[in-house]
Amino acid sequence: MDRVDRILAQWHRERPDLDVSAMGLLGRLGRLSTHIGREIEKTFAERGLSSSSFDVLATLRRSGPPYRLSPGDLLATTMVSSGTMTNRIDQLEKAGLVERLDNPDDRRGVIIALTDEGLKRVDDAATAHVANQHRVVSELSPEERANLDALLRKYLAAFE
Amino acid sequence: MDRVDRILAQWHRERPDLDVSAMGLLGRLGRLSTHIGREIEKTFAERGLSSSSFDVLATLRRSGPPYRLSPGDLLATTMVSSGTMTNRIDQLEKAGLVERLDNPDDRRGVIIALTDEGLKRVDDAATAHVANQHRVVSELSPEERANLDALLRKYLAAFE
């Protein structure tokens, strides 16, 4: 009987006509995602970053040398709108972690490049982030993690 | 080999020192929650609501007649800050869906009450929302849903 169960029980009492069986799963998924997001955010905040800025830096870092991608490439992996990406790049540029370079092949576009400082920061943050992720999943046993991951993979496939 | 797998493969190539085994599970959970949140939002938007405003209205509705709670009560279930709750109530009050009443027992506080229009709107939205939730979980079989829910329940218990 967790908080979500209590919510379902209230609904059942007030609106017995509603079949709230799907609400439990979706409610738990949402709440869990919020809790985990807050935990993850702390690690980044300690390093002057946020999940949002790390997302961008990490995408550049993962792409390998020379750590350069177009805003469009960055958009493709990060699930945000183009306006939001412009904003994120502005912030990171102000912080000196990325720079905008002219794209010699297409003058509409720009190239976002990690600076040396950006590379250091993202590598440091990634190390701490991965350790923190292990802490966050440690509540589940290895078997539970594997089962959960398999179910999430199947479910996620329905959306992308 | 989904998008998350591709991200993990990139990390492995660039930072083989990192053990990214936890990242897959957490990444899928986050992406899934974002996708589902967007689906859910659509149903509310069609009715002039949002997940945020529905959250407040639904909490009042579920509490049963006379559909009145203090802002503090509302805070306890909705996972937002007090400033955010004040904001949400302001919006709903402007829309005529709730009203602020004096609390006779404690003059610091107020009582948030569903209006007749608010009751209608939340009952209508809840019906549509529940149907939409069923659509959203229909990608999984009943067994998969039960397994996923059980794992999420266990995991969520670690946070609340």
Place this chain on the structure above:
DNA sequence: ATAGAGTATCTTGACGTAGAGAGAAACTCT
């Protein structure tokens, strides 16, 4: 009883960030 310190409730204001939609510039293709 009651003054005063501490606590609780809610609001406010500053700030950061998200998305939608329009717009500017350059590319592509016929």
Place this chain on the structure above:
DNA sequence: AGAGTTTCTCTCTACGTCAAGATACTCTAT
């Protein structure tokens, strides 16, 4: 050359948090 498309930016609006503030309640020591 010109229509249509692509890429990125900009503006507007909405909403979240945090920290500080106003007001009222509570509890204790006298």
